[in-house]
Amino acid sequence: MTADEQPQMTGDRFPPGRETRHREAHSTTPKDPLRAQQDELTAVHDVATRLRSAYPSVDPAAVDALVKTAYEQLHQARIRTYIPILVERRARNMLNASSRDSAP
Template sequence: MPAESEDAVALGHVAERLLKAFPGLDPRIVRGTVDTAYAELRYARVRTYLPVLMERRARDLLAATDAE
């Protein structure tokens, strides 16, 4: 399976979890934040932990957004 397909699946799973964790936020904001987190990390050489790191980064960004 190509890395791009794996990344797309990971993006979907992370977005689903974060939509449940932040139900008060607009789904477009959540998905956009996940995309931003992915963009920051997509060139990582070791891809094993990419979904975990991406989710943590997106969660931090969303927590800051939710606090505003």
């Protein structure tokens, strides 16, 4: 590709028209809030499934309750992108703490 064939850059990073698409794709505000909420709930459900598999000796209802508690602790977060991973981290920490407490 010669210098003449390379796309022209606007600003310092994006070819014409691409900057807007990039900004929309990486926006913290979802276009469809209901879809974003459903995606978040699906991801949190997946967290519970992973944790039930990772902790087979713990009652599945207890794991679900810990995931629910962790999710409720983050209900007022303004930026929702990392909610599922934060829920998993909190629930995993609670599970590890309870297993340490119950260990002989």
